[in-house]
Amino acid sequence: xxxxxxTAPRRFSGFLAACCRLLTAAIAITTFAGxxxxxxxxLPAAVVASDVVVCSPRAARLPEYLEVTxxxxxxxxxxxxxxxxxxxxxxxxxxxQFVSEGDPxxxxxxxxxxxxxxxxxxxIERLLGEQKFLEVQVDRYEKLVAKGAASQQxxxxxxxxxxxxxxxxVAARAQLEAARLNVEFCSITAPIAGQIGRTQLQVxxxxxxxxxxxxxxxxxxxxxxxxxxxxxxxxxLMNNARESGRGPGVGGQATSADVGLVDDVDxxxxxxxxxxxxxxxVDTKTxxxxxxxxxxxxxxxxxxxxRPPLFRPGMFARVRLPLGEAVEQLFVPEAAVGSxxxxxxxxxxxxxxLVSAREVRLGQKVGSWIxxxxxxxxxxxxxxxxxxxxxxxxxxxxxxxxxTPASDESLDLESFHGGIPTEATTEPAEQSVAPLPPPAAEAxxxxxxxxxSAPELPVESLPEPGDAPx
Numbered sequence: 001x002x003x004x005x006x007t008a009p010r011r012f013s014g015f016l017a018a019c020c021r022l023l024t025a026a027i028a029i030t031t032f033a034g035x036x037x038x039x040x041x042x043l044p045a046a047v048v049a050s051d052v053v054v055c056s057p058r059a060a061r062l063p064e065y066l067e068v069t070x071x072x073x074x075x076x077x078x079x080x081x082x083x084x085x086x087x088x089x090x091x092x093x094x095x096x097q098f099v100s101e102g103d104p105x106x107x108x109x110x111x112x113x114x115x116x117x118x119x120x121x122x123x124i125e126r127l128l129g130e131q132k133f134l135e136v137q138v139d140r141y142e143k144l145v146a147k148g149a150a151s152q153q154x155x156x157x158x159x160x161x162x163x164x165x166x167x168x169x170v171a172a173r174a175q176l177e178a179a180r181l182n183v184e185f186c187s188i189t190a191p192i193a194g195q196i197g198r199t200q201l202q203v204x205x206x207x208x209x210x211x212x213x214x215x216x217x218x219x220x221x222x223x224x225x226x227x228x229x230x231x232x233x234x235x236x237l238m239n240n241a242r243e244s245g246r247g248p249g250v251g252g253q254a255t256s257a258d259v260g261l262v263d264d265v266d267x268x269x270x271x272x273x274x275x276x277x278x279x280x281x282v283d284t285k286t287x288x289x290x291x292x293x294x295x296x297x298x299x300x301x302x303x304x305x306x307r308p309p310l311f312r313p314g315m316f317a318r319v320r321l322p323l324g325e326a327v328e329q330l331f332v333p334e335a336a337v338g339s340x341x342x343x344x345x346x347x348x349x350x351x352x353x354l355v356s357a358r359e360v361r362l363g364q365k366v367g368s369w370i371x372x373x374x375x376x377x378x379x380x381x382x383x384x385x386x387x388x389x390x391x392x393x394x395x396x397x398x399x400x401x402x403x404t405p406a407s408d409e410s411l412d413l414e415s416f417h418g419g420i421p422t423e424a425t426t427e428p429a430e431q432s433v434a435p436l437p438p439p440a441a442e443a444x445x446x447x448x449x450x451x452x453s454a455p456e457l458p459v460e461s462l463p464e465p466g467d468a469p470x
Contacts (some may be wrong), residue, residue, distance in 0.1 A: 367415025
C-alpha cells in the first residue's frame with residue numbers, strides 16, 4: 001500500500017513535463033513559420049488632384065472707409081409739462097400722432113385762473129380810483145399852501161400817498177399779467193413740430209406745476225446720426241482735411257457719410273448724411289471723439305396720402321465714413337478667405353496647379369466681396385492670380401488641385417458692382433432723398449398689372465429713406 005501511494009505522484013509529474021515539452025515545440029514551430037513569411041510588396045500611392053472652384057481677384061477704385069456703429073437721435077426732444085396746477089379737462093391728440101407747432105394738446109380747468117385774473121383787474125380799478133382822488137388832493141393842497149390856508153405837512157402827506165399809489169399800481173398790473181398768463185397756460189400747445197408720444201395722464205387727474213410730465217414730443221425732419229471715431233482714425237481724418245481743405249470741422253466745406261440700418265445686411269449703406277458736427281474734445285475714457293451726420297427724414301401726416309418717416313430716435317445705425325481719396329484695391333469673394341489660427345489666408349493656384357497659402361490682411365466689404373492685401377510685400381496679389389473660392393478644406397500646401405472657373409452667378413457680382421460708388425455718387429449729396437411730392441387732388445385709381453414686356457423703371461442710385469422697405 002505504501003508503494004502504490006508514492007508511485008502515483010511520480011506518474012502525474014511526468015505527464016505534466018510531457019505537456020510542457022509539446023507546448024514549447026508548438027510555439028517554436030509557429031514563431032519559425034512567422035519569421036520566414038515574406039512581407040507583401042507595397043504599391044506606390046497615387047496622388048489624386050482635389051476638385052476646387054477658382055476665380056480671379058477684381059480691381060476697383062474705392063475710397064478708404066471707416067465703418068462704425070451709431071445711433072439715430074432727434075434734433076429736438078421736449079418734455080411737455082404744465083406751468084400751472086390744476087385738473088386736466090381735455091386731451092386733444094391721439095397717442096403717437098404727428099403734430100405741428102402750435103397744435104392744441106391739453107386743456108386744464110381755467111376757472112380758478114380766470115377768477116384770479118378778475119380779482120387782479122378789480123385791484124387795478126381800485127388803485128386807479130385812489131389815484132384820481134390823490135391827484136385832486138395834491139392839486140388842491142398845493143394851491144392852499146401857496147395861500148397859507150393849509151399846512152405843508154398835509155400837502156406832503158397827500159404827495160407821498162400818490163407816489164405810494166403809483167408803486168402799488170405797477171405791482172397790481174404785474175399781478176394782472178401773471179393772472180393772464182395763468183389763464184393762457186391752461187391751454188397747452190405743441191412747442192415744436194414732430195411726433196408726440198403717449199399721454200401719461202387722462203382727464204380728471206391733478207397736474208402739479210412744472211413737475212408732472214404729460215408727454216414728450218420729438219422732432220422728425222431732419223434727424224441726426226451720432227457715432228464715435230477713435231483717436232488714430234480722427235488724426236487721419238484731420239490730416240486729410242488739412243491737405244484737401246474739405247472734411248469735418250473745415251468751415252462750410254461739408255463732407256458726407258453713408259448710413260445703413262439693421263436691415264442692411266449686405267452693407268450697401270443706402271442713405272446719405274451730411275456731417276455737420278464734430279465735438280470739441282476727445283473723451284479721455286474711451287479715446288474717441290463724437291461726430292454727427294444730418295439725415296433728411298421726410299414724412300406726410302395727410303390722411304389722404306400718409307407717409308410715415310423711416311428714421312426714428314434710438315434706432316441702431318451703421319455708418320461708413322470716407323477717410324481719403326479713392327485708390328485702387330483688390331477684392332475677392334469673402335468665401336475665399338480661410339483661417340490659420342489667428343491669420344487670414346488665401347489659397348493661390350500656381351501654374352502647375354499646385355496650391356500655396358498666401359497670408360493677407362482684410363479691409364472693407366462691398367456686398368459679399370472684401371478687400372485683401374498680401375502681408376508679404378515680395379509676393380503681392382494680382383488680378384491674374386487664381387484664388388480658390390470653393391473646396392478650401394481640400395487644399396494642402398504644395399498639393400495638386402483640379403481647378404474649375406467659378407460662374408458669374410455664383411460670385412454675386414451684382415452686389416459687388418452695386419456697392420462700388422460711381423463718380424457721381426462719390427460726391428456728397430444735398431439730401432439723402434428727394435423731397436416729398438405735393439399731394440394729388442384725387443387719389444389715383446389702381447392701374448392694371450403691366451405686361452411682361454413693359455419697360456423697366458430706371459434704377460435710382462440711392463433709395464428714398466422715407467419709403468417703407470419692400
